[in-house]
Amino acid sequence: MTQVAWWVVVLSFLVIPVVWVLIDRAPALVAGFTGRKPSAGSPNEDFEILVPIYGSVSYLENVDYLRQYGAKVLLCTTNGETAAFYRDLAGIAEKNGFRIYRAEAVAGGIGSDGRRATSGAARDMLVREALEHVVRAAYVVCIDADSVTERPFGELVGMLAANGYDFASVPLVPSNTGTALGQLQAYEYRSAMKLRHIAPWQVSGACHVARAEAHRAVMRRHSLFFQGNDVEAGLLAKALGYRIGHLPFAVSTAVPDTVKSWYRQRLAWSGGEFRLFVMNLHLLVRHPVFWIYGAIVTTLGLPLRWVTLATGGWALLVIFGLHFVATVCVHWRVRTPWLLLLPLYSLFNSLVMTPLGAIWYVRMAVADRNAGFIRARRSRSSRKLNPLATA
Structure with missing residues (x-):
């Protein structure tokens, strides 16, 4: 058992600093290997905006922002809403x-609890149908x-076209960071968004x-x-041969x-991970580094992390200390006192x-x-798939 614990320590010494540094240096690494940054291009107005909305019109919080796009905005909803919902949504659309x-x-x-479901096919079927x-x-x-x-979508579409991309992810920035929980999520998002310079197929449903x-x-x-569902879309785009990139176009989004609300969201996210x-291991061939980390280090390595926690002693202190130092170094330029809690936050997510999430x-x-x-x-048949067919 002790040997297993120390194996975890050694792995942590090698993996944690490398992962953190790679994430932090991702933009520079990508620019260095490709020799260029994404081109800004000219604004392109040939686009439509899809906004899935169902359950309650109160979820539609960005009406004032969307107003500038008028008829380009397509509010996508289901056929299972209440008469009051349709009436209110029609009023917003007309105005x-x-x-x-x-x-x-x-x-x-x-x-069944009256809130938007954290599972189910409604959202993606709305996008597909539209x-x-x-x-x-x-x-x-x-x-x-x-x-x-803050910037108009015409610029984002122009960047997509100028760089010859078919699909693109964008960096998300939490907009409500006034609490400790918001600050911790801001650090989490910062690392995740930088990682997309290396893996742009990790698109987000937020935008x-x-x-x-x-x-x-x-x-x-x-x-x-x-x-x-959002990462799946990026993976499918990559598998189908489309060109995917990450564009420097910040999008503000609300976090729990x-x-x-945080626990409910993260429980669902962990299930998605x-x-x-795990359930799509065949993608290891396409993205081995990420799937080895997610399937083997994160999931299969879970018992080893619990063993290390149970044995305690210097092994646990070394792992925690190393993780803390790496975390502070990476986020030093945007440090706040809440950064001290980030290793514990990460530990809770991991353990x-x-x-x-599996359950x-x-x-x-x-x-x-x-x-x-x-x-x-790719399907051997070139016939068009029925857009209403289930997977």
């Missing part, structure tokens, strides 16, 4: 010049109902941009499993501001949320009758 797409083939996306039946622009921007930007035809092809193969890293994945898969397997291979 701001938005369009509404009500997908008759998509049932409501509300859980792309198939309504979107006619050359480009599409998908954005959550609580996200905003991403794509050529409409590429996005359409991706969604025809999408499993419709909600958690991990209470422990309860288990689905991607507690990882195993709970939550099973629950979601059974409830939705969808295992979330990703069909990354």
